[in-house]
Amino acid sequence: LTGALLGALIFLLLYGVRVLDPTSVDWILNNPSPDPAQHYLGWELFRRSPVHLPYIGANYNAVYPFRTSVLFTDSLPLAALLFKLLGGILPTRFQYFGWWGLFCYMMQGGLAQAVIARIAGVQPTFGRGDKSKAAIAIIMSPGQTAKLWGSVLGAGVLVLFPALTMRTFAHEALAGTWLVLLALYLWLRSDELMSATRRACLLWGLMGLLCAGIHLYYLPMVGLVLAGYAVRRALQKRGPAAVLLPIAAFCAAALAELFLLGAFAVNFAGYSNGYLSGADYLGLFVPWLAPSWEQNVYMGLGAVLAVVLAIFSVVCNARKAERFFTAHHDWVVAGVVVLVLDLLAAGGNAITVGGKTLFTVPIPQFLMDFWAMFSSCARLAWMAGLLLAVAACGLVLRFWQKGVVPALMLAVCAVAQGWGQRGELFNRWTDYHYYGFRYENKTLLTDPVWEQIAASGRYSHLAFATFDFEHDEFWDLVDFAADHGWTSNSFYMAHMDGNLAAVTLPGELNELSADTLYAFIDEDELARNSYDLHYYRLDGILIGSVEPIDGLEEEPAPEVPAHTMDLTKSDVDPLFLAADGIVLGMNGEMMTEEWTLFPGRYRVTLTGSGFDHSYIYARYGLINEETYKLDIDFTGIDPNEMTFEFTATEMLHYWRVAVHTLDDANVTVNSVTVEKIV
Structure with a gap:
C-alpha cells in the first residue's frame, strides 16, 4: 500500500x-503526438459502434464500412468494453x-x-497483542x-x-x-x-x-x-x-x-x-x-x-x-x-x-x-x-x-x-x-456551421477522399464525427496494411451517398472537378455533399485546381532546410512529401535556382514494394523554374518529386506546385 x-x-x-476529469479530453487531443488522439478517438468510435457477435471488440465505425478492432486502436480493450456497457449514461465526451x-x-x-x-x-510476522484485545x-x-x-x-x-x-x-x-x-x-x-x-x-x-x-x-x-x-x-x-x-x-x-x-x-x-x-x-x-x-x-x-x-x-x-x-x-x-x-x-x-x-x-x-x-x-x-x-x-x-x-x-x-x-x-x-497550453480547446473546426450541419440530421458518415492521416485537420474531423455519432471511412490502426487501405478507401467516391459528408484535405482538392458534388469551404477545409447544404454559399470550381506542396515535410537532410525553401549542396537530394493523385493530366512547377545543375524526376509506389519512375515531359526549362507534365492513367499512391544535385553547385527549391489540367 x-x-x-x-x-x-x-x-x-x-x-x-x-x-x-473524465470529461476533459482536450489535453489528449492537444498532444504533439497523434497517438493519444488515436487511442481516445478509437474508443469514441467504438463506444457507438454496433455489436455483432461473436466479435464483441469489433469496431465498425472507424473504417466504415469495414471492420477493425478496438485492440488495434490501442484503446485499452478491457476498459473500452467496460465503459461501452455504460455508454448510455456517459457524457458525450468521456475519457x-x-x-x-x-x-x-x-x-x-x-x-x-x-x-x-x-x-x-x-x-512481517503477524501475532496477537494483548489477550484482552482482538487486535x-x-x-x-x-x-x-x-x-x-x-x-x-x-x-x-x-x-x-x-x-x-x-x-x-x-x-x-x-x-x-x-x-x-x-x-x-x-x-x-x-x-x-x-x-x-x-x-x-x-x-x-x-x-x-x-x-x-x-x-x-x-x-x-x-x-x-x-x-x-x-x-x-x-x-x-x-x-x-x-x-x-x-x-x-x-x-x-x-x-x-x-x-x-x-x-x-x-x-x-x-x-x-x-x-x-x-x-x-x-x-x-x-x-x-x-x-x-x-x-x-x-x-x-x-x-x-x-x-x-x-x-x-x-x-x-x-x-x-x-x-x-x-x-x-x-x-x-x-x-x-x-x-x-x-x-x-x-x-x-x-x-x-x-x-x-x-x-x-x-x-x-x-x-x-x-x-x-x-x-x-x-x-x-x-x-x-x-x-x-x-x-x-x-x-x-x-x-x-x-x-x-x-x-x-x-x-x-x-x-x-x-x-x-x-x-x-x-x-x-x-x-x-501549464493549463493554457494543454487544456484549451484548439480544434480547427471553429465555424458554427459545423454544428448546424451535424444538427440537420442529414449526415451519418464522414468520408475522406484518400487514406492520409498526417494532417491536423484529419484528427479534428474524426473527433467531430465521433462526437456526433458518425462513422469515419479512414482511421489509423496498429498492424494495419496501409497499402491496402490506400488502394481501397478512394473507392468511397465511386458511389456517392447523400448521407455522407466528403472531406478533401490538401492534395485531394486536385480531384474536386472529377466528382459531381456541391463544394464548400469551412475553416479552410474543402467539403463536399451530394445535396446542397442550406444557408451555405458554394465555392466556385477553379478551372485548373492547383496545390502547393509543404516543403518542410520533405525527406531531406535538415542541414539543407532554409527559411524560404531547401538549399541542396554537393551530393544533395530531396524527396517531397507523399501524395495520392487521382487519374488525370498534371503539371508540376518547381521554382528556385540552380536547376541547370540538378536532376529532377517523379516516382510513385506502395510502401515496401517496387517504386516506379513516371514518364514526364518537361515543358519549361529554366535555371529558376522547371515545369513538367505527366498523365496518370490510374491512382498514383505515394507520389513524390525528387531533386538531386549533379555537381558542387547549390540548387535551391523554393516551391513545388501541382496543377490538375485535365
Missing part, C-alpha cells in the same frame, strides 16, 4: 489532477486514460515494493522495519522506470509495465498461491486475459516470466502437467480473448511489416545507445546503480550470498533462463552491443513474418530491465544485516533515478501544469 501511495504521489506531482495512468503508477509502486520485499526476505500486532525488529522502508525506496526506483515515464500519455496501453511486476510477484509466490496445478492454470490464464486485453506486447513479456515458472517446476520435478498446463492455459485464454475482440477478423490487417527493430544489449545500462525512441530500453541511472550496489553487496557478503544462492539455485537457474530468452527476443535477428552489430541471425521468412507482429521487439527488453531492477533492490536489502545501510543505498538509487530523468520529468510537469 505504501508503494502504491508513493506511485500516486509521483503521478499527481507530474500530471496534476485535471487529467483525472478513462487519466485514471488509467494513475492506476499504472499505483500498481507499479505497490507491486514493486511487494516483489522487492519478497526477494529481500522482509516478511493484530505486526511484530518486526528495527532492522526489518528499516528494510521494509528500504523496499518502499526501491519501489521509487521502479515508479520512475523510464519506459513507464515515456509511455504514459504517449502510448497509454504500453504504460502497463506493472503487468510484468505482477507476473514476477505471482512467480515468487507460486509455492503458496499455485501449489496445485489447477490454481496455477487459473492464475496464469487470468494473466493471459489481462495481457491480451491491455496490449499485445505484454503477452511475450509475461509469457517469458511464465517460462521461468515452468523451468523451475521442471527443476522441482513436478511432472509434465505442472510444467505445460499453465502455459497452455495462458495461451488459450489470450487467444480466446483475442478472438472475441475481433483480432483475427480485421479488414486491412497487416500483422507483419517485414522488419525487427531490436535492442542494443548495452542500452539497458547506457542511455545514449538507442538509435530510436522505440529502441530506448534504458532502465535508468538509479536502476543501474542498484545493480552495481547489488554486485557490491554480494562481494562484501560472499558467504551469506553463497548460502542464499545455493539454497535458491532453482530460482537462479530459472531467472537466468528468463533473462537470456528475453534478451534474445528483444534483440531481434541482429545481435547489437555498444552500437555495433556483431552478427545477424538468418531467420526463415515464415518465422520472420510471424515474429514481425512484434516488430518493435526492443520493447521486450523492458522485462529484463524490470527484473534486474527489482532483483538488485531486493538483494541489496537481503545481504546487509543492518537495514539502515541498504535503505540508504536505495534512497540514493531512487534520487539518482529521478535525477537521470530530470529533463523529461520537468517537461512532463511543465506540459501538464
Whole structure:
C-alpha cells in the first residue's frame, strides 16, 4: 500500500489532477503526438459502434464500412468494453486514460515494493497483542522495519522506470509495465498461491486475459516470466502437467480473448511489416545507445546503480550470498533462463552491443513474418530491465544485516533515478501544469456551421477522399464525427496494411451517398472537378455533399485546381532546410512529401535556382514494394523554374518529386506546385 501511495504521489506531482476529469479530453487531443488522439478517438468510435457477435471488440465505425478492432486502436480493450456497457449514461465526451495512468503508477509502486520485499526476505510476522484485545500486532525488529522502508525506496526506483515515464500519455496501453511486476510477484509466490496445478492454470490464464486485453506486447513479456515458472517446476520435478498446463492455459485464454475482440477478423490487417527493430544489449545500462525512441530500453541511472550496489553487496557478503544462492539455485537457474530468452527476443535477428552489430541471425521468412507482429521487439527488453531492477533492490536489502545501510543505498538509487530523468520529468510537469497550453480547446473546426450541419440530421458518415492521416485537420474531423455519432471511412490502426487501405478507401467516391459528408484535405482538392458534388469551404477545409447544404454559399470550381506542396515535410537532410525553401549542396537530394493523385493530366512547377545543375524526376509506389519512375515531359526549362507534365492513367499512391544535385553547385527549391489540367 505504501508503494502504491508513493506511485500516486509521483503521478499527481507530474500530471496534476485535471487529467483525472473524465470529461476533459482536450489535453489528449492537444498532444504533439497523434497517438493519444488515436487511442481516445478509437474508443469514441467504438463506444457507438454496433455489436455483432461473436466479435464483441469489433469496431465498425472507424473504417466504415469495414471492420477493425478496438485492440488495434490501442484503446485499452478491457476498459473500452467496460465503459461501452455504460455508454448510455456517459457524457458525450468521456475519457478513462487519466485514471488509467494513475492506476499504472499505483500498481507499479505497490507491486514493486511487494516483489522487492519478497526477494529481500522482509516478511512481517503477524501475532496477537494483548489477550484482552482482538487486535493484530505486526511484530518486526528495527532492522526489518528499516528494510521494509528500504523496499518502499526501491519501489521509487521502479515508479520512475523510464519506459513507464515515456509511455504514459504517449502510448497509454504500453504504460502497463506493472503487468510484468505482477507476473514476477505471482512467480515468487507460486509455492503458496499455485501449489496445485489447477490454481496455477487459473492464475496464469487470468494473466493471459489481462495481457491480451491491455496490449499485445505484454503477452511475450509475461509469457517469458511464465517460462521461468515452468523451468523451475521442471527443476522441482513436478511432472509434465505442472510444467505445460499453465502455459497452455495462458495461451488459450489470450487467444480466446483475442478472438472475441475481433483480432483475427480485421479488414486491412497487416500483422507483419517485414522488419525487427531490436535492442542494443548495452542500452539497458547506457542511455545514449538507442538509435530510436522505440529502441530506448534504458532502465535508468538509479536502476543501474542498484545493480552495481547489488554486485557490491554480494562481494562484501560472499558467504551469506553463497548460502542464499545455493539454497535458491532453482530460482537462479530459472531467472537466468528468463533473462537470456528475453534478451534474445528483444534483440531481434541482429545481435547489437555498444552500437555495433556483431552478427545477424538468418531467420526463415515464415518465422520472420510471424515474429514481425512484434516488430518493435526492443520493447521486450523492458522485462529484463524490470527484473534486474527489482532483483538488485531486493538483494541489496537481503545481504546487509543492518537495514539502515541498504535503505540508504536505495534512497540514493531512487534520487539518482529521478535525477537521470530530470529533463523529461520537468517537461512532463511543465506540459501538464501549464493549463493554457494543454487544456484549451484548439480544434480547427471553429465555424458554427459545423454544428448546424451535424444538427440537420442529414449526415451519418464522414468520408475522406484518400487514406492520409498526417494532417491536423484529419484528427479534428474524426473527433467531430465521433462526437456526433458518425462513422469515419479512414482511421489509423496498429498492424494495419496501409497499402491496402490506400488502394481501397478512394473507392468511397465511386458511389456517392447523400448521407455522407466528403472531406478533401490538401492534395485531394486536385480531384474536386472529377466528382459531381456541391463544394464548400469551412475553416479552410474543402467539403463536399451530394445535396446542397442550406444557408451555405458554394465555392466556385477553379478551372485548373492547383496545390502547393509543404516543403518542410520533405525527406531531406535538415542541414539543407532554409527559411524560404531547401538549399541542396554537393551530393544533395530531396524527396517531397507523399501524395495520392487521382487519374488525370498534371503539371508540376518547381521554382528556385540552380536547376541547370540538378536532376529532377517523379516516382510513385506502395510502401515496401517496387517504386516506379513516371514518364514526364518537361515543358519549361529554366535555371529558376522547371515545369513538367505527366498523365496518370490510374491512382498514383505515394507520389513524390525528387531533386538531386549533379555537381558542387547549390540548387535551391523554393516551391513545388501541382496543377490538375485535365
